[in-house]
Amino acid sequence: MTQKLIREIFASAFDNIYLRKLDDASVVELRGGRYAMTTDSFVVDPIIFPGGDIGKLAVCGTVNDLASCAAEPRYLSVSFVIEEGLPFDVLESVVSSMAQEAGQQRVLIITGDTKVVPRGKADRLFINTAGIGLVHKTLEAGMIRPGDKILINGPVAQHGLCILAARQGFESQEVLKSDCKSLWAIVKLLLQEHVDVRFMRDPTRGGVSAAANEIAQSSGFSLALIENKIPITASCKSFCEILGLEPLDIANEGKMLFFIGEKDASRALRTLRAVPSCRRASVIGEVLPERKAKVYLKTVAGGSRVLGMPVTEALPRIC
Amino acid sequence: MKYVDDFRGAEACLAMARRINAAAGDRDYRIMEVCGTHTAAIRRFGIPGMLSARIRLISGPGCPVCVTSDAYLRNAFRMAAEKNVTIATYPDMLRVPAGGASLQDLRAGGADIRPVNSALEVPDIARGLKNRTVVFLAVGFETTAPATGILIQRAYREKIGNLRVYSAHKTIPPALMSLGKDKALCLDGFLLPGHVSAVIGVEGYRQVMRSLHLPAVITGFEPLDILSAIGTIVDAARHRQAILENGYSRVVRPGGNPKAKALIKEVFVSKDSLWRGLSVIPGSGLFLRKPYDSLDARRTFGLKEEDGYQAQDSGCRCAGVLTGRIEPVACRHFGKQCSPQKPLGPCMVSREGTCRAFFETL
Numbered sequence: 001m002t003q004k005l006i007r008e009i010f011a012s013a014f015d016n017i018y019l020r021k022l023d024d025a026s027v028v029e030l031r032g033g034r035y036a037m038t039t040d041s042f043v044v045d046p047i048i049f050p051g052g053d054i055g056k057l058a059v060c061g062t063v064n065d066l067a068s069c070a071a072e073p074r075y076l077s078v079s080f081v082i083e084e085g086l087p088f089d090v091l092e093s094v095v096s097s098m099a100q101e102a103g104q105q106r107v108l109i110i111t112g113d114t115k116v117v118p119r120g121k122a123d124r125l126f127i128n129t130a131g132i133g134l135v136h137k138t139l140e141a142g143m144i145r146p147g148d149k150i151l152i153n154g155p156v157a158q159h160g161l162c163i164l165a166a167r168q169g170f171e172s173q174e175v176l177k178s179d180c181k182s183l184w185a186i187v188k189l190l191l192q193e194h195v196d197v198r199f200m201r202d203p204t205r206g207g208v209s210a211a212a213n214e215i216a217q218s219s220g221f222s223l224a225l226i227e228n229k230i231p232i233t234a235s236c237k238s239f240c241e242i243l244g245l246e247p248l249d250i251a252n253e254g255k256m257l258f259f260i261g262e263k264d265a266s267r268a269l270r271t272l273r274a275v276p277s278c279r280r281a282s283v284i285g286e287v288l289p290e291r292k293a294k295v296y297l298k299t300v301a302g303g304s305r306v307l308g309m310p311v312t313e314a315l316p317r318i319c
Numbered sequence: 320m321k322y323v324d325d326f327r328g329a330e331a332c333l334a335m336a337r338r339i340n341a342a343a344g345d346r347d348y349r350i351m352e353v354c355g356t357h358t359a360a361i362r363r364f365g366i367p368g369m370l371s372a373r374i375r376l377i378s379g380p381g382c383p384v385c386v387t388s389d390a391y392l393r394n395a396f397r398m399a400a401e402k403n404v405t406i407a408t409y410p411d412m413l414r415v416p417a418g419g420a421s422l423q424d425l426r427a428g429g430a431d432i433r434p435v436n437s438a439l440e441v442p443d444i445a446r447g448l449k450n451r452t453v454v455f456l457a458v459g460f461e462t463t464a465p466a467t468g469i470l471i472q473r474a475y476r477e478k479i480g481n482l483r484v485y486s487a488h489k490t491i492p493p494a495l496m497s498l499g500k501d502k503a504l505c506l507d508g509f510l511l512p513g514h515v516s517a518v519i520g521v522e523g524y525r526q527v528m529r530s531l532h533l534p535a536v537i538t539g540f541e542p543l544d545i546l547s548a549i550g551t552i553v554d555a556a557r558h559r560q561a562i563l564e565n566g567y568s569r570v571v572r573p574g575g576n577p578k579a580k581a582l583i584k585e586v587f588v589s590k591d592s593l594w595r596g597l598s599v600i601p602g603s604g605l606f607l608r609k610p611y612d613s614l615d616a617r618r619t620f621g622l623k624e625e626d627g628y629q630a631q632d633s634g635c636r637c638a639g640v641l642t643g644r645i646e647p648v649a650c651r652h653f654g655k656q657c658s659p660q661k662p663l664g665p666c667m668v669s670r671e672g673t674c675r676a677f678f679e680t681l
């Protein structure tokens with residue numbers, strides 16, 4: 001639905017060479033420097049969840065969209081839409097977690113706006129952000145080549161399941177924690193090590209399935225993923241089994257899919273695994289020579305199937 | 320989770336598949352999985368690709384919303400359109416199209432339609448809406464019928480006067496009979512549904528299987544469960560043996576669940592019922608028995624008999640898909656006009672629907 005909206009209404013109305021790529025951020029050249037710009041709105045429900053809140057999510061989400069373009073996040077704008085009656089202490093705690101995350105990431109929030117709307121005209125708190133970052137390396141889906149390895153920096157599905165559990169009032173919320181995290185630090189690390197990074201994408205809404213299919217489509221190559229190489233925590237796996245959910249379709253907020261030149265793959269994996277939060281990083285698949293833009297999944301049972309674009313949202317308002 | 324992993328190991332699954340392929344020899348096998356959850360698991364784990372092309376797995380009519388007839392839906396739409404009527408039903412039912420509309424469309428137009436995850440949520444809805452009639456659209460097989468049974472008993476005992484039930488519950492054994500006898504299908508055996516079997520037990524199939532004289536194995540939903548059941552069927556079919564085996568004894572007891580069976584018997588009476596794609600199957604429908612039939616929406620609303628409707632042609636080939644005559648890709652609408660976002664037929668709606676299972680994994 002969102003895809004259709006973007007393609008048919010926005011992309012056709014605003015059409016230009018930057019927008020046409022439909023990436024998470026666009027790279028522009030300004031007086032010799034290359035900058036990436038992105039924007040995002042956050043409407044997650046509940047606004048405070050295990051592992052984070054809407055404020056931390058807003059900073060991380062914007063930072064990660066920039067990081068996926070190999071851009072060092074520098075400046076953010078923040079805009080709040082507040083429903084009348086939102087308790088002050090809730091707003092304060094959200095704002096302080098934004099400030100904390102921005103401070104840690106060394107990005108400055110340099111402009112903002114606030115609107116208060118009457119009760120019932122918004123749901124507690126919506127946040128819009130924009131971000132500008134300095135591009136360290138030019139990456140495009142067109143740089144992906146057959147043989148490239150696909151890496152992920154940790155277990156999948158944590159954010160989406162945490163929100164689902166919190167909203168449905170499932171106990172065990174302690175175990176299901178959002179993976180909400182800024183990723184510029186690990187992207188920078190790989191770039192500093194001169195790892196041959198070809199492309200990156202953060203698998204947020206629609207999870208690994210959606211991100212992999214989008215990349216297959218924009219690069220034209222088919223991808224092969226190996227199900228039992230894709231890390232998942234025991235609690236997320238049990239939760240998905242019980243509810244009949246496909247973990248690969250579930251949103252992440254602190255994960256990145258890296259497309260790495262074959263020769264550098266094991267070095268990239270070592271580099272990632274040396275970071276405490278990425279100990280479960282894994283090579284989860286590779287790019288095939290076939291130009292069919294499909295995603296194949298080698299299943300745990302030893303079979304193979306096509307991993308399709310997730311068709312229906314497991315949950316609305318997860319970010 | 321360790322327990323599940325034991326039934327998923329690639330080594331064990333591939334070894335089993337090799338054994339089946341070797342045993343299959345030089346003849347073809349046509350095995351039907353009746354249950355939609357089996358269809359989904361078979362596709363999800365990539366089982367067809369592990370087996371030789373000689374073994375064809377045919378998807379049967381085992382998804383509750385898929386077999387619910389157009390006529391039933393049109394009756395439901397009629398009730399939903401009435402003033403002071405609230406419809407409660409399982410979420411998948413909202414998206415099933417009939418005659419170009421769905422309950423979801425009616426809801427967008429202002430009708431009061433409540434998705435529920437359990438029949439037992441309905442009494443609270445009814446109590447909260449004293450001056451409206453709440454109709455529960457009861458669909459599903461022996462698995463969901465007991466919950467509807469409890470709902471009916473509770474509404475009857477507690478005198479919840481504004482609650483009605485419109486039952487489309489169906490039973491599996493009569494459908495097996497009809498499919499097994501179908502010459503065009505020419506089946507070599509059945510993978511019997513795990514969940515339904517937990518209710519009716521091995522005994523529930525005894526009579527039908529005796530007269531069909533085909534191999535049939537009750538099985539679970541892990542790849543190794545499914546593969547070993549296929550292996551058993553292939554072995555038996557090769558020797559022209561009729562067997563009825565329980566390959567899911569960690570869940571299914573020989574006699575099933577006596578409580579659930581007694582409840583179904585107490586509340587429902589079996590009559591002929593219209594299935595999408597399979598037409599009327601004798602004795603396959605569960606209808607409200609006396610004295611509970613005072614809660615029957617058919618009576619309250621004077622609904623037209625379902626087999627009295629002329630079938631409408633939407634160009635959708637669900638009927639062929641449901642009876643295993645064609646694979647979804649043979650339908651010209653598959654993946655084009657008909658997708659999970661905008662289903663033209665019911666098989667594309669639910670995760671258990673054959674078309675949806677193919678769409679997601681093809």
